Amino acid sequence: MDKYQMFAPEQSMKAVFITYNQAYHDIIVRLLTKMSLRGYTSFERAQGRGSKTGEPHIGDHAWPTMNSAMYVIAPETRVPELLE
Numbered sequence: 001m002d003k004y005q006m007f008a009p010e011q012s013m014k015a016v017f018i019t020y021n022q023a024y025h026d027i028i029v030r031l032l033t034k035m036s037l038r039g040y041t042s043f044e045r046a047q048g049r050g051s052k053t054g055e056p057h058i059g060d061h062a063w064p065t066m067n068s069a070m071y072v073i074a075p076e077t078r079v080p081e082l083l084e
Contacts, residue, residue, distance in 0.1 A: 012076040016083075019046060021057065022068040032072060035081060039073035 020028060025042070032040060046069040049056035056063040074082060 013073055014076050014079050016072045016074060016079060017069065018072060018082075019048065019067050019069045022066045025068050028070065035078070037072060037074050037078065037082075041071045043069040 018028065022044070025044075032038075045059065046067040047056075047058045048067055049058070055065070057065045057067045059066045072082065
């Protein structure tokens with residue numbers, strides 16, 4: 001047995017980057033749990049604004065809301081479900 005085989009995934013995996021209003025964090029985690037997708041890394045505070053529309057989310061007195069961000073690791077065949 002190849003000593004690295006135990007680290008290789010059984011199927012091809014993809015990383016999906018998601019940004020969202022921080023108020024939706026619990027909902028996002030519940031959806032991932034419901035979909036049996038365990039692998040993720042979340043970033044609690046992410047500042048930003050859309051390129052064409054939408055209000056900035058930068059956490060200051062004028063634009064107080066903040067975003068969160070998350071990398072989700074999913075089997076390649078499950079990625080379309082995440083994008084729906």
